[in-house]
Amino acid sequence: MTSQPTVLIVPGLRDHVDTHWQTLLAAQPPRVHAVPPMGRSGAGLDRAARVQAIEEAAQSITGPIVIVAHSGGCPMVAHWAAQTRRPIHGALLAVPPELELPVPEGYPPLQALKDGGWLPVPMQALPFPSIVAASRNDPLARFEQVRQMARAWGSRLVDLGDVGHLNPASGYGEWPRAHEFIAELSA
Numbered sequence: 540m541t542s543q544p545t546v547l548i549v550p551g552l553r554d555h556v557d558t559h560w561q562t563l564l565a566a567q568p569p570r571v572h573a574v575p576p577m578g579r580s581g582a583g584l585d586r587a588a589r590v591q592a593i594e595e596a597a598q599s600i601t602g603p604i605v606i607v608a609h610s611g612g613c614p615m616v617a618h619w620a621a622q623t624r625r626p627i628h629g630a631l632l633a634v635p636p637e638l639e640l641p642v643p644e645g646y647p648p649l650q651a652l653k654d655g656g657w658l659p660v661p662m663q664a665l666p667f668p669s670i671v672a673a674s675r676n677d678p679l680a681r682f683e684q685v686r687q688m689a690r691a692w693g694s695r696l697v698d699l700g701d702v703g704h705l706n707p708a709s710g711y712g713e714w715p716r717a718h719e720f721i722a723e724l725s726a
Contacts (some may be wrong), residue, residue: 542603542648542652543570543603543606543724543725544570544602544604544605544628544657544722545570545571545573545590545600545602545603545604545605546564546570546571546604546605546606546607547562547570547572547573547574547593547596547597547600547604547605547606547607548561548565548571548573548574548606548608548610548612548717549574549593549606549608549613549615549616550573550574550608550611550612550647551578551608551609551610551611551612551613551636551648551707552578552579552583552610552611552646553579553610554613556707557704557719558707558712559574559609559644559706559707559711559712559719560705560711560712560713560714560717561607561609562594562608563713564607564714564717567633567695570722572599572600572633572640573596574593574595574596574612574618575592577589577592579645579647580651582658583653583658584614584647584651584652584655585655585705586649586656586657587656587690589615589618590615590618590622590653592703593615594611594619594623594625594677597623597625597627598625598628601649603626603627603628603630603725604625604627605626605627605630605631605724605725606627606631606634606723607630607679607721608630608631608632608633608635609706610633610634610635610636610679610704610706611636611638611657613632613633613634613635613636613637613688614635614636614638614657614660614661616630616632616665617660617661617662617665618657618660618661618693620661620665620666620667621661621663626667627666627667628667628668628724628725629667629668629670629723629724629725630665630667630668630669630670630724631669631670631672631717631720631721631724632669632671632672632675632689632694633671633672633705633717634672634673634674634679634680634685634699634702634704635671635673635680635688636642636677636679636680636687637679637680637681637684637685638652638657638658638660639658640679640681641644642679643678643679643683646679649672660688660721662687662688662691662692663691663692664691664692664693665692665693665694668673668679668695669693669694669695669723669724670694670695670696670697670720670723671685671688671689671694671695672690672695672697672699672720673685673689673691673696673697673698673699673701673704674699674701674703674705674717675698675700675701675702676701676702676703677701677702677703677704677705678703678704679704682698690693695724697720699716
């Protein structure tokens, strides 16, 4: 009998937000582990440091893993997947951003992301099953661009409809569908 996978949460650029669905999910032990948030400036924008943090978190887990990434965590998972040897059961990639678009105030500018090594976002198939959950009205990505990412990553695309950026500002604290996708990827 295979043990239930541990959920590894990979946050985006937001600092810890108590009412974010990922934070609420992380508070549901026993089989949830989170990569620590790294911030939106300085070392927090260094791709190599973020990839290393994912690697360290993944290697600290015994048994199968399902990754749950949000926003900027999604391209970081793609960068990490291109170099890790850690087997992964599957990944939920929720509302990946289109990093080449101008971003709202409070987010790092495009040049800072380029300087930090975020671009280009890897566009090759991930070495594990994945689901990209996409929003039709995400201020950080156009739906068609997210569809192209999902296709390049070999992910199943799920159209969530108009959910904004699937965060507290869009009206999302708890997100029950995350549990459905985790169960699907754990099967």
